[in-house]
Amino acid sequence: MPAAETLSWIGNEAGHLDLIDQTRLPTELVTTSCQTVEDVWQAIKQLKVRGAPAIGIAAAYGICVAIRDLDVQTTSVDELRSKVQQAAKYLATSRPTAVNLFWALNQMTESVNQTADDTTACRKALLSMAKRIHDDDRRMCHAIGSNGAPLIQSAAGVITHCNAGGLATSEYGTALSILFTAHDLGGNFTVYVDETRPLLQGSRLTAWELMQHGVPTKLICDNMAAHVMSQGFVQAVITGADRIASNGDTANKIGTYGLAVLARHHDIPFYVAAPSNTFDLALESGNEIPIEQRDPVEITNGMGRQTAPDDVSVYNPAFDVTPAELITAIVTERGVIAPVTQATIQDLIADPSIT
Numbered sequence: 099m100p101a102a103e104t105l106s107w108i109g110n111e112a113g114h115l116d117l118i119d120q121t122r123l124p125t126e127l128v129t130t131s132c133q134t135v136e137d138v139w140q141a142i143k144q145l146k147v148r149g150a151p152a153i154g155i156a157a158a159y160g161i162c163v164a165i166r167d168l169d170v171q172t173t174s175v176d177e178l179r180s181k182v183q184q185a186a187k188y189l190a191t192s193r194p195t196a197v198n199l200f201w202a203l204n205q206m207t208e209s210v211n212q213t214a215d216d217t218t219a220c221r222k223a224l225l226s227m228a229k230r231i232h233d234d235d236r237r238m239c240h241a242i243g244s245n246g247a248p249l250i251q252s253a254a255g256v257i258t259h260c261n262a263g264g265l266a267t268s269e270y271g272t273a274l275s276i277l278f279t280a281h282d283l284g285g286n287f288t289v290y291v292d293e294t295r296p297l298l299q300g301s302r303l304t305a306w307e308l309m310q311h312g313v314p315t316k317l318i319c320d321n322m323a324a325h326v327m328s329q330g331f332v333q334a335v336i337t338g339a340d341r342i343a344s345n346g347d348t349a350n351k352i353g354t355y356g357l358a359v360l361a362r363h364h365d366i367p368f369y370v371a372a373p374s375n376t377f378d379l380a381l382e383s384g385n386e387i388p389i390e391q392r393d394p395v396e397i398t399n400g401m402g403r404q405t406a407p408d409d410v411s412v413y414n415p416a417f418d419v420t421p422a423e424l425i426t427a428i429v430t431e432r433g434v435i436a437p438v439t440q441a442t443i444q445d446l447i448a449d450p451s452i453t
Contacts, residue, residue, distance in 0.1 A: 102129055104265050105147065105155050107229065111221040112166050115159040119146045120265055124306040132156075135164035135185050142192040142199075145297065149266020150340040150376055151235050154198030157189045158228035161206045165224065170217045178220050182210050194388040195349055195417050197341040197378045202231055235268040238373040241431035242272050243279030246336075246371055249427065249434070250280050250287065255332035257323060259292045260351035261303040262338025262371065272338045272371040274307060276429060281313045288314040290332055294351060295320050296396045296414070320353055327364040335361045339372040339428075346422030346438035347384025348372075352415055358424040367426040374430050377447045384419035392416045 105117045108131075115132040121144065122128045130146060132138045138160030141147050147156045164185035165178060186203040193199060209227040213220045250256055256277065263274030270278060277289055289308055294300035301317050308315040318326060326332060335357055341349045348354075348370050361368040381387060394412035398404060406412075427436035428443075435442050 102127060104152055104268065105159065105232070107159055107162070107225070107232075111162070111225050113162075114166070115156065115163055117141060117147045117156065118265065120148060120303060121146055123265075124302050132160070132163060135160050135188065138163055139189055139192050142189070148299070149261060149338070150196035150198040151239075151267040151272070151373060152265070153193060153196050154202035154375070155228075155232050155235060155268060157192075157199050158202045158206050158231045160189050161185050161203070162221075162225050162228050165221060168217070168221075170221065173217055175215045175217055175220060178217050179210055182207060182224070193390055195340050195390045198373075198375055201375045205231060232268050235373065236270070238431035239264075239267050239270040239272060239275045240279075242371050242373065242429055243270055243275035245431070245434055246276035246369065246429035247280040247283055247285070249367070249369060249429070250276060250334045250336065251283065251285050253285070253287045253333040255288050255290060255326075257290045257292065257326065257332050257335045257357065258304060259300060259320075259335075259337045259354050259357055260294045261299040261307070263304060263307040265303050265307060266338065271307075272373065272429075273336045273369075274304065276336060276369075276371055277308070277313060278311055281311065288316055288331075290323075290326055291315060291317050292320045292323060292353065292357070293317060294353060296400050298401070299351065323357055324360050324364075327360055327366060332366060334367050334369060336369040336371060339370050339376050340417060341381075341387050342370070342372060342377045342428065342443075343381040343384050343387060344377070344379045344443060345383050345440045346425060346428065346435075346443055347387070348420045348422070348425060348428070349384060349387045349389070349417045350420065352418050355418040355420045355424075358420045362424050368420075368424060369427050369429060370420075370425055371429045374432055374447050377443065379443075379448060384421065387417075387419055389418070390416040 119130045213223040263271035398406040422438045
């Protein structure tokens with residue numbers, strides 16, 4: 099687990115957001131301060147903060163940063179609400195795929211619209227909502243771990259892709275929460291960590307987190323996963339998610355789809371771990387999930403060194419979509435969805451009585 103909080107709000111309504119700069123890991127553990135909404139936007143865009151739940155939390159605090167310097171004596175409630183709407187629209191342009199970003203911004207705008215006509219009360223309500231989103235994510239992550247740990251308790255090896263740990267959330271993670279919880283309960287397994295090209299979130303972040311927690315870890319290149327499966331080293335695959343459509347199609351870091359195909363070929367269960375707010379029930383299938391295209395430099399000049407010819411054409415999607423039929427189960431804070439169908443998702447996620 100991180101030695102410092104992934105995200106933390108410092109101070110009262112006039113405070114600021116601190117977050118771990120994940121671009122500096124694993125060699126440096128550096129906290130950066132976001133004093134303006136532009137700072138928060140840049141932190142999300144530049145992957146200083148990343149992972150769907152953490153992006154949502156950062157965006158919620160970004161709203162608070164955007165209004166922190168407003169003079170409550172001279173600013174009307176309508177002016178404050180307008181400022182919130184502007185900040186929400188701006189933050190929504192930072193990254194398009196992770197639905198938690200838009201969910202959190204919607205929670206914030208609804209909160210300020212439902213608050214009494216008092217500027218001071220609006221500011222307090224917004225910070226309270228941001229902290230609630232943060233605290234709820236902690237609770238959901240631990241519940242995901244408890245619900246998913248039995249699925250891998252007997253495994254000798256597990257593969258994971260990208261980073262779905264405390265760095266991607268508020269504290270314990272989603273996919274890694276299951277691994278941490280199973281390990282805490284005495285599970286004796288090794289985690290095979292895909293390096294996760296092109297930005298190496300697996301090797302830079304996931305391997306670091308697992309080792310911090312004392313979980314046996316082996317780092318592999320992405321193209322080694324098939325070999326590792328063929329040798330019988332792993333009995334489960336588990337990843338996080340950035341958006342899940344109503345039929346269970348799941349967007350996650352590029353390379354996840356290929357891992358799911360390999361798992362199916364080798365008859366290995368493929369699990370997805372995600373909180374309920376990662377589901378986008380308005381989307382019928384993964385075909386409707388927007389896929390972020392990243393800067394070609396991430397491939398041609400990975401880690402600051404040129405590794406491709408000048409002017410080569412590059413295709414650099416940040417995510418891919420795994421079809422629901424390749425997913426054995428989706429683990430949420432509400433329970434385990436299996437089989438993964440529109441009906442089973444509707445039963446668990448759309449029912450407001452289940453928390």
